[in-house]
Structure formats: C-alpha cells, structure tokens
Amino acid sequence: MNIGEASKASGVSSKMIRYYEQIGLIHPTARSDNNYRLYTQDDVHVLRFIRRARSLGFSLEETQKLLALWQDKARESAAVKEVATQHIADLERRIAEMQGMVKTLKHLSHCCSGDGRPDCPILEDLAASAAPPSSATPSNH
Amino acid sequence: MNIGEASKASGVSSKMIRYYEQIGLIHPTARSDNNYRLYTQDDVHVLRFIRRARSLGFSLEETQKLLALWQDKARESAAVKEVATQHIADLERRIAEMQGMVKTLKHLSHCCSGDGRPDCPILEDLAASAAPPSSATPSNH
DNA sequence: GATAGGGCTTCCCATCATGGGAAGGTCAAG
DNA sequence: CTTGACCTTCCCATGATGGGAAGCCCTATC
Known part of the structure; x- marks a missing residue:
C-alpha cells in the first residue's frame, strides 16, 4: 500500500x-x-x-528503544520496565511542577477581585520576585 | 549596567x-x-x-499580555484574572493528560515482571493498539 | 606598547515533533 | 487530454532556549 x-x-x-x-x-x-x-x-x-x-x-528516542526491544525476541522485560519506569518518573516530575504552578496561580487568582479595579495580587506577585535565582545582596543605593 | x-x-x-x-x-x-x-x-x-x-x-505571549497590563495603570484586574484563569485551565488539562499516561503506565508496569524473561505486558499494550484514531473496518485478512 | 582575557556584538545552527506549502512527477477516471 | 488526487523532495515555521563562531572593545598585566 x-x-x-x-x-x-x-x-x-x-x-x-x-x-x-x-x-x-x-x-x-x-x-x-x-x-x-x-x-x-x-x-x-x-x-x-x-x-x-x-x-x-x-519521546521518539524512547520509542526507538521500545521498538528495538519489541523486535528483539530475546529481550529481558526488565529493560522495558526500566524505560517505562523512568518515563513515569519524568511525567510525575513534570506533573508536580505544573501542580505547583496551579496551586500558586489558584491562590493568587482567588485573591484577585477580578472586577473593574486595577489592583491585582497576581500582578503584584509577578512584580515582586524579590531575588534572582539564588544571589542576594541588594546593593544599589 | x-x-x-x-x-x-x-x-x-x-x-x-x-x-x-x-x-x-x-x-x-x-x-x-x-x-x-x-x-x-x-x-x-x-x-x-x-x-x-x-x-x-x-508563555511569552501570555507574559506579554501580563506585562502590558502591569504597565497599564488603568487596567481592570478582571483582564489579568482572565489570563490567569485560562492558563490554569490549560495547565490542568495537560496535567490530566499526563496523569492518564501515568495511570496506564503504572498499571502496565505493575503487570510486568521486570526480570530476565521476554514476556512484557508493556510491549503487548503498545503492540496491540487495535484501531487507528477512529476508523474501524479491519479488512485485510 | 603589546598581549591576554573577558565581555559585548551579530549571525547561524540545534533542539523536539509536527505541520504547511511549493514545485513537480504519476496515475486513474472522465 | 484534462482534472484531481496522489506521491516525491525541499524549505520554512513553530516555542523557548542554548551553543558557538567571528569580530570589536576594554582593562589589567607584563
């Protein structure tokens, strides 16, 4: 075909x-x-x-591994499980990361009146962001 | 600087x-x-x-909107909340999608002995995938 | 004064998986 | 013989980020 x-x-x-x-x-x-x-x-x-x-x-790379294992009749299922397990861990890490975002956003959103007034805790949070990654020392005057 | x-x-x-x-x-x-x-x-x-x-x-596009709102002193907080709410919905959608993957994978992984034998329900699941998206008719024998 | 190192500039390329579209060949039905 | 639906290859775009080259600029050291 x-x-x-x-x-x-x-x-x-x-x-x-x-x-x-x-x-x-x-x-x-x-x-x-x-x-x-x-x-x-x-x-x-x-x-x-x-x-x-x-x-x-x-990913396509993982898929390639799985494909190779599928076509290898002498594979050890442990190898497959290993790929799957790592992928699960990766997914769970990303899920947790996004859940953290959601939690923060929901809190901020909850605190935001969402009406015609300009005051907005969401923007305040974004604007705050006191320190860069991990270096303190607010030096300038 | x-x-x-x-x-x-x-x-x-x-x-x-x-x-x-x-x-x-x-x-x-x-x-x-x-x-x-x-x-x-x-x-x-x-x-x-x-x-x-x-x-x-x-996203950078959403960030741009938020930035514009931040700099607009006459903004309505509702506009900010709208951006945040949609983003939350998007995150939750993606989280649910990934959780579905995790659920399936954990089940399959649980059923996989993960030893030296080749038999593997994970590969079996991947190989099964009976029908394409939504068109049946398995015609060719 | 010369040189080394570090910071800055622009420009191009790579990622990951996918889609869009152009230009052109091929085939079957009308 | 034309039309339309396929197929081919090739290039470009996405989103956000990093890597790196070539070349300019500045400062510190010899």
Missing part, C-alpha cells in the same frame, strides 16, 4: 511517516516503479506501535 | 534578554558608545517580572 493508506491504517500522518524514516526510527521501505513508498501490514503494525508509544508520552 | 550585569540581577540569561528584545517582548534599550546595551533598574524589574511569569508556566 502507499503512504496515504498506511497513514490511514496507522493513524500516523504521511508527513510523520516520512520523518520517522528520515531520522531512522523506521527502516526505509521498498519503492514502487514510480518511486512511491510501499508499506506492508507489518509496517503498519510498527507505525501503530509508535503511535501508541507517543500517545503515552514516550 | 551592561547586559551581563542585568542578566545576573534578573536571573534571565543574556541570550534570552536579547531574544526578548528581538521579538518585541521588551523595548530596545539605549546603547553605549561602543554599542553595548544599557539597562536600568526598571529594565531589571521588567526582566524579573518576565522570569517570574515564565516560572509560573505562562
């Missing part, structure tokens, strides 16, 4: 399929006489695998 | 300060005879404001 069909069958856009080939995530496929890429059902399975991995937030 | 000093005082890298100027987030500053950018304490305050907004996850 051609790339468009493979795209529909896998849920991966044609653009991305070509890109994945370019960066070596998938192998270059055979080409027809007119230079069209040709895909098999197996190729579609690989593309679906990639799509599912992406939907779980794995 | 020169850009390096402003960078230290604000916690924003020199690279970023120049970039913010380039995209119009901050106004071009005066230059010294030798063409060095010159910053005042007010400029540093603006940079800190930006840094704080960024640390709360606001």
Whole structure:
C-alpha cells in the first residue's frame, strides 16, 4: 500500500511517516516503479506501535528503544520496565511542577477581585520576585 | 549596567534578554558608545517580572499580555484574572493528560515482571493498539 | 606598547515533533 | 487530454532556549 493508506491504517500522518524514516526510527521501505513508498501490514503494525508509544508520552528516542526491544525476541522485560519506569518518573516530575504552578496561580487568582479595579495580587506577585535565582545582596543605593 | 550585569540581577540569561528584545517582548534599550546595551533598574524589574511569569508556566505571549497590563495603570484586574484563569485551565488539562499516561503506565508496569524473561505486558499494550484514531473496518485478512 | 582575557556584538545552527506549502512527477477516471 | 488526487523532495515555521563562531572593545598585566 502507499503512504496515504498506511497513514490511514496507522493513524500516523504521511508527513510523520516520512520523518520517522528520515531520522531512522523506521527502516526505509521498498519503492514502487514510480518511486512511491510501499508499506506492508507489518509496517503498519510498527507505525501503530509508535503511535501508541507517543500517545503515552514516550519521546521518539524512547520509542526507538521500545521498538528495538519489541523486535528483539530475546529481550529481558526488565529493560522495558526500566524505560517505562523512568518515563513515569519524568511525567510525575513534570506533573508536580505544573501542580505547583496551579496551586500558586489558584491562590493568587482567588485573591484577585477580578472586577473593574486595577489592583491585582497576581500582578503584584509577578512584580515582586524579590531575588534572582539564588544571589542576594541588594546593593544599589 | 551592561547586559551581563542585568542578566545576573534578573536571573534571565543574556541570550534570552536579547531574544526578548528581538521579538518585541521588551523595548530596545539605549546603547553605549561602543554599542553595548544599557539597562536600568526598571529594565531589571521588567526582566524579573518576565522570569517570574515564565516560572509560573505562562508563555511569552501570555507574559506579554501580563506585562502590558502591569504597565497599564488603568487596567481592570478582571483582564489579568482572565489570563490567569485560562492558563490554569490549560495547565490542568495537560496535567490530566499526563496523569492518564501515568495511570496506564503504572498499571502496565505493575503487570510486568521486570526480570530476565521476554514476556512484557508493556510491549503487548503498545503492540496491540487495535484501531487507528477512529476508523474501524479491519479488512485485510 | 603589546598581549591576554573577558565581555559585548551579530549571525547561524540545534533542539523536539509536527505541520504547511511549493514545485513537480504519476496515475486513474472522465 | 484534462482534472484531481496522489506521491516525491525541499524549505520554512513553530516555542523557548542554548551553543558557538567571528569580530570589536576594554582593562589589567607584563
């Protein structure tokens, strides 16, 4: 089948399929006489695998590892679990970071009247930001 | 003060300060005879404001709005709250998305023995991915 | 006065994953 | 034979940031 069909069958856009080939995530496929890429059902399975991995937030690099493990019949499941575990930790770190933002923002937002007056604790917080990262010494006059 | 000093005082890298100027987030500053950018304490305050907004996850575009509101003494706090509220919603959406990933991954990971055997429910899940986005009809045998 | 080092300038490139679009070849249906 | 839907490659854009080169400027040291 051609790339468009493979795209529909896998849920991966044609653009991305070509890109994945370019960066070596998938192998270059055979080409027809007119230079069209040709895909098999197996190729579609690989593309679906990639799509599912992406939907779980794995990077293309991680996806490549998982793909290699999937195709290695002698893999140790520990290796897969390791990739997953690290990804979970990464997600949880990012979630915590964003939750911290939400907490602060909700507090500030709660304190903001949100009416026609200009006074706004949100802006006050942004404007405050007393010290840069971690260097005190407010020196100038 | 020169850009390096402003960078230290604000916690924003020199690279970023120049970039913010380039995209119009901050106004071009005066230059010294030798063409060095010159910053005042007010400029540093603006940079800190930006840094704080960024640390709360606001995009540069949102930051620009907030900056404009901050500098508009006749602003209505409702406008600020609106920006914040939308950002909170966006963060919560992304958090929920990632939490969904974590939930799935933890389940799969929990079911994976993580030893020397090749059997792995994580890979099985990735390989399954029965249907593309929303088109059924598994036709080819 | 010459030189070394550090700061400044601009300009280009890379990231990560994705989409948009142009220019041109190919094919099937009408 | 034309039309339209494919396909090809190539370039550009996103958002925010960093890296680095080439070259100018200033200061301190020899």
